Each structure stands twice: as structure tokens, then as C-alpha cells.
Amino acid sequence: xxxxxxxxxxxxxxxxxxxxxxxxxxxxxxxxxxxxxxxxxxxxxxxxxxxxxxxxxxxxxxxxxxxxxxxxxxxxxxxxxxxxxxxxxxxxxxxxxxxxxxxxxxxxxxxxxxxxxxxxxxxxxxxxxxxxxxxxxxxxxxxxxxxxxxxxxxxxxxxxxxxxxxxxxxxxxxxxxxxxxxxxxxxxxxxxxxxxxxxxxxxxxxxxxxxxxxxxxxxxxxxxxxxxxxxxxxxxxxxxxxxxxxxxxxxxxxxxxxxxxxxxxxxxxxxxxxxxxxxxxxxxxxxxxxxxxxxxxxxxxxxxxxxxxxxxxxxxxxxxxxxxxxxxxxxxxxxxxxxxxxxxxxxxxxxxxxxxxxxxxxxxxxxxxxxxxxxxxxxxxxxxxxxxxxxxxxxxxxxxxxxxxxxxxxxxxxxxxxxxxxxxxxxxxxxxxxxxxxxxxxxxxxxxxxxxxxxxxxxxxxxxxx
Amino acid sequence: xxxxxxxxxxxxxxxxxxxxxxxxxxxxxxxxxxxxxxxxxxxxxxxxxxxxxxxxxxxxxxxxxxxxxxxxxxxxxxxxxxxxxxxxxxxxxxxxxxxxxxxxxx
Numbered sequence: 230x231x232x233x234x235x236x237x238x239x240x241x242x243x244x245x246x247x248x249x250x251x252x253x254x255x256x257x258x259x260x261x262x263x264x265x266x267x268x269x270x271x272x273x274x275x276x277x278x279x280x281x282x283x284x285x286x287x288x289x290x291x292x293x294x295x296x297x298x299x300x301x302x303x304x305x306x307x308x309x310x311x312x313x314x315x316x317x318x319x320x321x322x323x324x325x326x327x328x329x330x331x332x333x334x335x336x337x338x339x340x341x342x343x344x345x346x347x348x349x350x351x352x353x354x355x356x357x358x359x360x361x362x363x364x365x366x367x368x369x370x371x372x373x374x375x376x377x378x379x380x381x382x383x384x385x386x387x388x389x390x391x392x393x394x395x396x397x398x399x400x401x402x403x404x405x406x407x408x409x410x411x412x413x414x415x416x417x418x419x420x421x422x423x424x425x426x427x428x429x430x431x432x433x434x435x436x437x438x439x440x441x442x443x444x445x446x447x448x449x450x451x452x453x454x455x456x457x458x459x460x461x462x463x464x465x466x467x468x469x470x471x472x473x474x475x476x477x478x479x480x481x482x483x484x485x486x487x488x489x490x491x492x493x494x495x496x497x498x499x500x501x502x503x504x505x506x507x508x509x510x511x512x513x514x515x516x517x518x519x520x521x522x523x524x525x526x527x528x529x530x531x532x533x534x535x536x537x538x539x540x541x542x543x544x545x546x547x548x549x550x551x552x553x554x555x556x557x558x559x560x561x562x563x564x565x566x567x568x569x570x571x572x573x574x575x576x577x578x579x580x581x582x583x584x585x586x587x588x589x590x591x592x593x594x595x596x597x598x599x600x601x602x603x604x605x606x607x608x609x610x611x612x613x614x615x616x617x618x619x620x621x622x623x624x625x626x627x628x629x630x631x632x633x634x635x636x637x638x639x640x641x642x643x644x645x646x647x648x649x650x651x652x653x654x655x656x657x658x659x660x661x662x663x664x665x666x667x668x669x670x671x672x673x674x675x676x677x678x679x680x681x682x683x684x685x686x687x688x689x690x691x692x693x694x695x
Numbered sequence: 696x697x698x699x700x701x702x703x704x705x706x707x708x709x710x711x712x713x714x715x716x717x718x719x720x721x722x723x724x725x726x727x728x729x730x731x732x733x734x735x736x737x738x739x740x741x742x743x744x745x746x747x748x749x750x751x752x753x754x755x756x757x758x759x760x761x762x763x764x765x766x767x768x769x770x771x772x773x774x775x776x777x778x779x780x781x782x783x784x785x786x787x788x789x790x791x792x793x794x795x796x797x798x799x800x801x
Contacts (some may be wrong), residue, residue, distance in 0.1 A: 247742050248719055254738045254786075255727040261790035264738050268783040271745060275779075279752045291757040305775020314784035319792075326737045327786055333744050333778035339771040340749045343757075343764060353702040367757050375741050452740050459746035464709060466752055473716050474707060474745035480720030481739050485732060574730070583733035589793035601730065 232281050239277035240470035247474050251272030251481060259598070275303075275469045319591040320548055322376060323584065327448045328457055329371045337361050338651055342425060349416040352467065359407035363428040368454040370432030375444050375451065378436070392438050399431045406408025416676035435501075443500045445577075445584075446489050450497075453482025489577065496502035503543075506517040521657070526676035526684070529651050536613035538569045540605065542642055546619015546655065548579050548588055550681035556618065557592040559685055562692050571598055573615075573642050575623040601641055609646040617644065617652040617663040619681045625666045634677035650674040653684050734789045741782025756799025 246266050253263025269499040283289050309607055310329070317325050341362030389395055406424040439447055456478030465474030489499045510607040524532075533539055541556060560570045570587060579585040582663060585597055600608075609615065617624055627634040630642045644650055650673050657669070657676075668674055703710060727735055751772035757764045 243745070248723060249746075251723045251735075251739065251742070254735050255724060257728070257731060260734060260738075261787065264734075264741075264786045264790060266785060267742055268739065268779075271742070271779055271783070274745060274748055275751065278748045279755075282752055282755055284752075284756050288756040290759065291755065294756055295757070295765070298765060298769050299751055299772055302772030303776050306773045309773075310777040310779070310781030311784050314781045315789065317785065322737075323791065325781070326733075326740055329778050329781040329785070330740050332774040333740070333746055334782075336744075336750055336771045336775040337746045338769055339774070340746070340753055343753045343767055343771070347756075349788045353698055357760060365753070402742055403710060424696070447737055450742070452710075452736060456739070456743040457747070459714070459743045461747070462746055462749035464706065466749060467706070467709065468748060468752070469709070469712060471745050471748050472712055474742050476713055476716035477720040477723075478739045478743040480717045481734070483723040483737070484721055484724045485727075488727075489732065541785065574713050576732075583730050583735075586730045587733055587789050587792060590789075601728070601731070620729075620800075636730060 232297045234285060236277050236281040237469070238562065239273050240468070241283070243270040243274035243277075243470040243475040246273075247470075247476070247477055247649050250272050265428040286550070302388070318549050318551075319553075319588055320551055321380065321446065322587065323427075323445065327376045327379065330448065330452050331369045331372030333377065334365045334372060334451070334458060336367030337455065337462055338369060338425065338428075338466075339365075340462055340660075340694045341365065342421065345418065345421050348417075349414065349681070350415060352411055355408075357461050359411055359424065359462050360422075361458050361465065362408055362425060364401055364461070365458035366425055367432035367435065368451045368458060370429040370430035371451050371454075372432075372448070374433055374436040375448050378443075379444055381435075387669040389438075389587070396434050399427070399434055403431055403687055416673060439500065446486055446497070446500050448490055449482055449486040450501075453486065456480075458480055469522055471551070479517050479611055510557065521669060522675045524651060524677050526677070526687045526691050529675070531676055531689055532649060532651070533563060533568065533614050533688075534566060534692060538571075538608075538612050539563055539614045539616060540571050540573050540609065540612045540644075540647065541646060542573045542578075542617040542624060543589065544575075544578050544618060544623060545587050545622020546621075546653075546681050548584065548619070550616065550683075551617065552682040552685050553594075554592040555586045555595050555682055555685040556691060557589070558689050559692070560598070561596065564690060571600050571605065571608070573602065573644075574599050574643055575620070576640075578620060578623060602640060604669060608641045611642050612647040612649060614649045615644045615647040615655075618685070619653065619655075620679045621654070621666055624666055626670055645669065645671060645673070648673065653677045653679065653681055655680060705765030734786055737782060737786040737789060741779055741786060744775055744782055747779055749774065750775045 250267025251264045253259035253266060341358045344358055348459060378555055406427055410420055410424060436447055448524055456475045460472050460475030460479060490500065496507050543556065547553060547556065574585050579588065589599060590596065615628060622636055624642050624644045625636060626645055628636045628639045631637060644667060652669060654676065669676060749765060754768040754772060757768055
């Protein structure tokens with residue numbers, strides 16, 4: 230009994246560290262320590278389970294072979310996880326988070342599959358097992374698809390005709406399968422496997438139609454799904470650390486998902502059911518009058534060189550072109566010449582909220598130079614040059630002026646208040662939202678066409694020669 | 696129905712934990728600057744890796760001669776560990792970059 234109490238106490242420590250860790254993760258000063266605190270609690274919970282866990286029905290045994298397999302699994306997982314996480318490029322980080330999330334979901338699904346047999350006579354427990362399995366499987370296959378979409382293996386959003394109806398039917402089938410298995414009290418494993426495959430298929434169908442730019446929201450959502458699956462595991466084993474850890478992530482992940490949607494002014498419903506494509510084509514009919522003005526590398530360099538204050542607006546294009554190091558170089562040269570440089574960070578710039586900050590931090594940009602939207606917006610009127618690199622929708626004035634625009638109401642960076650605007654873009658193609666941007670036709674705006682990394686490198690060498 | 700009530704009654708402490716944890720999760724995340732959304736998502740991702748505890752329990756309760764169950768359990772442990780270790784390490788890497796900056800400059 231004492232052994233059980235010690236384990237309970239260790240789980241208590243684990244749960245507390247998760248809460249404290251999450252709390253500390255929400256402040257820039259404490260975030261890193263918070264992560265370590267949570268990791269410490271996790272280690273305590275894992276080691277405690279290995280050495281102290283006893284099943285209430287006395288099924289637990291610690292043969293050398295089993296301990297060997299557990300430690301072998303831990304070693305392999307640690308080695309591979311560590312190496313991948315250390316080596317991955319910072320631009321590829323969102324898809325890695327998605328991949329790790331999928332692993333957690335698969336782990337939850339496997340646990341449910343393995344526990345089914347032992348619980349056939351207890352419908353409540355079967356219900357819990359089925360819920361954990363379906364949510365875990367959906368999270369697993371969904372995360373793998375999100376991973377493939379983000380790393381470019383899967384480029385197109387595949388949309389079957391009436392995919393919303395197909396998906397709804399699949400979801401119903403999933404629920405029906407779970408209810409039937411729970412209700413009938415069947416001990417047939419192949420029914421469970423069928424439900425498992427159905428859930429995997431649903432996860433694929435769920436994510437496949439969603440566009441690449443919406444992936445952060447999807448990953449965040451699947452993240453809370455996995456949390457939920459872990460929490461069901463907690464119920465199954467009466468295990469408090471699994472329950473608290475899972476539910477914390479479940480609720481925090483949901484809040485985070487909503488926060489991301491809010492920043493993009495996209496109701497979660499539209500992200501999932503893809504209403505975006507339709508409204509976008511409706512808004513695209515509204516064409517913009519005016520002409521485009523080109524600017525040469527030299528002119529852009531001169532303009533910035535003789536400015537007092539330059540604000541850089543980095544976007545998705547910067548991340549794709551991996552131009553975060555060049556932009557830092559540009560910033561340093563300008564600073565040397567006495568130009569004040571700041572970065573305006575839109576909440577949803579990049580591939581994930583906060584992704585831009587991580588990317589720029591990687592190339593040693595001073596944290597204090599990254600200014601959030603609310604703070605930088607009043608500063609644009611005193612800014613000489615705004616350099617927009619690979620961003621589009623986040624600087625589209627239509628969000629403020631055109632109620633028919635699909636992005637109407639989304640908070641944007643008020644770059645049009647600056648004296649000059651230089652926009653670096655690969656082409657005149659519309660942004661992610663598929664709508665024209667009248668900013669590009671503004672009299673103050675000049676376009677600097679070309680790949681972000683290319684154009685910025687040229688700009689830097691031009692500035693150096695001045 | 697009776698089964699459901701019995702179940703809830705037997706697990707009433709777990710239900711309390713569940714409900715309070717939901718509120719704690721919401722409160723704790725409430726005021727995160729958007730700058731930290733990505734590391735936070737990644738950190739939360741590592742925390743739900745606690746599901747690995749379940750996979751260890753499965754292994755400990757499995758008959759040591761059942762090769763199929765052992766290998767599936769092994770797979771679960773590996774994947775759970777990937778989630779935990781990968782999640783924490785990648786989060787640390789992101790946050791490391793944030794931290795270095797002010798010190799280097801000032």
C-alpha cells in the first residue's frame with residue numbers, strides 16, 4: 230500500500246509541474262524553465278510508473294524481458310526524438326510538432342487496442358477505451374496528413390465532391406461503431422479493428438481538404454485531441470497524472486486554437502468545413518483599380534539608406550524562402566548607418582502564430598526589435614519605409630474598408646500610414662485568401678519582385694557598396 | 696443508466712480533477728502573448744505525451760510470453776517517448792533562441 234501512496238505522490242508532483250510548467254511557458258522570461266519543469270515532472274511520472282506501479286487486480290509483473298523492452302523502447306524513442314528535434318531546421322518545426330503529436334495519438338490508440346480484451350465485460354470501460362481509441366487514431370492519421378502537407382509531400386488540398394457530407398457520414402459511422410461495440414458487449418477483436426481503421430480513415434478525410442495555411446489551427450486542434458485521448462487513458466487506469474496532463478492540454482489546446490482563429494478572423498467552423506474557398510471566390514469579383522509601380526534594387530537600397538526609420542513586415546514568403554538570416558543582415562547594415570529598424574509581427578504571420586518570432590530569433594534578431602501589431606500600428610505614421618517581405622493578407626487594407634472582402638474584420642498592420650512602402654513578392658499572385666490587395670496599387674507602394682532571399686541578398690550587397 | 700451513475704459515483708474524485716483541470720488549463724493559457732503561441736503549443740504537445748505512462752502500464756500488465764502484445768506495447772512505448780522527448784527538446788530549442796537575445800545585446 231505504501232508503494233501505491235508513494236506513486237500517487239509522484240503523480241501529484243507530475244501534475245503540479247505540468248500546471249506550473251504551462252504557466253511559466255506563457256511568459257517570455259520563464260518559458261524555458263517552465264518547459265524544463267514540465268519535463269522533470271514527466272520523468273518522475275515515467276520512472277515512478279516503471280518501478281512502483283501495481284495493478285489493483287494483481288496483474289503486474291516485472292520480468293526482466295518486459296523491463297528490457299520498456300527501457301529499450303524508452304532508449305530508442307529518446308535517441309530518435311532527441312536527434313530529430315535537435316537537427317530539424319527551424320522552418321520545418323511546425324511539421325515536426327505535428328509528427329510528435331501524431332505519435333502521442335498513436336500511442337493512445339494502441340493502448341486502447343491492447344486493453345480491449347481485458348475489459349470486455351465492463352461496458353463503461355469499453356466506452357472509455359473506444360473513445361480513447363477513436364480520438365487517438367483520428368489525431369494520429371490527421372497529424373500525419375498535416376505533417377505531409379506542411380513538408381510539401383502532399384501539395385494539393387484534395388476535395389471530393391460533397392466532402393463535408395462524406396466526412397459527416399464517416400464521423401457518424403465512427404460514433405455508431407463505438408456505440409455498437411460498447412452496447413453489444415462483443416468480445417470480437419475484428420470489430421474493434423474495423424472501428425480503428427474507420428477512425429484512421431476519418432482522420433485522413435478530416436485534414437485532407439484543409440488548406441496548408443490553415444494547418445496551424447488544425448495541428449493545434451489535433452493537439453488538444455491527443456490531450457483528450459490521454460485523459461481517457463487516465464480514466465481507464467484511474468491514473469491522475471494522465472488525467473490532469475491530458476485535460477490540461479485538451480483545454481489549453483482548445484483555447485490556443487480559438488486564439489489562433491481569432492487572430493486570423495476565421496471562425497473555427499470555416500477552417501474545418503472549408504467555407505473559405507467559397508467566400509473567397511465571391512470576394513474576388515471585386516477588382517482593384519490602379520497601376521503597379523516597380524522599384525529596382527538600387528532605388529530600394531537608396532530609399533532605405535536615407536531613411537530614419539524602417540519597419541520590416543515579415544510573412545509566410547520569408548519563411549518559405551528561408552530568408553531570415555539575410556533579413557537580419559539587412560537590419561544590421563541599416564542600423565550601422567543610423568537607421569532605426571523594427572519588425573512588425575502580425576499574430577498569424579508565418580506558418581504558426583509566433584513562428585516568425587522563432588524564425589527571426591534563430592537568426593539572432595534582438596527580441597526587443599520584434600514588435601507586436603497593437604504596439605507598432607501607431608508607429609507607422611512616423612515610419613519612412615515599410616519593407617513587406619512575403620506577407621500579403623496581413624497588410625491588406627480591404628480588411629478595414631471592404632465589408633464584402635472575406636478577410637473583412639481581420640486586424641491588420643496599418644502599413645499604408647508609412648511614407649513609403651516596398652513590397653517584396655514573387656509575383657502578383659493573390660495571397661492565401663485569394664483576394665486582390667489594393668495596397669499594391671497604392672501611390673506610396675513600390676513592388677520589388679523576386680524570391681525573398683534573392684532580392685534581400687541583392688539589397689544587402691547594394692547597401693554594402695554604398 | 697444505473698451503470699453510468701455507478702461509474703460516475705465510483706470515479707467522483709476523477710470527475711472533480713477533470714473539471715478543475717479544464718478550468719486550470721483555460722486560466723493558465725488565458726494571457727499568453729501571441730509571440731509564445733508556437734512554443735506553447737509545442738510544450739503542451741510534449742505534456743500530452745504523458746500517455747506514455749499508460750503504455751508502460753500496459754506493458755507491465757502484459758503476459759511476458761505473448762509476443763504480439765509485447766511488440767505492440769513496445770511500439771506504444773517508443774511512440775510515446777518520441778512524443779515526450781521530441782516535444783520537450785524542440786520546445787527547448789525554440790525557447791533557447793528567445794532567451795539568448797537580450798543577454799547578447801545588452
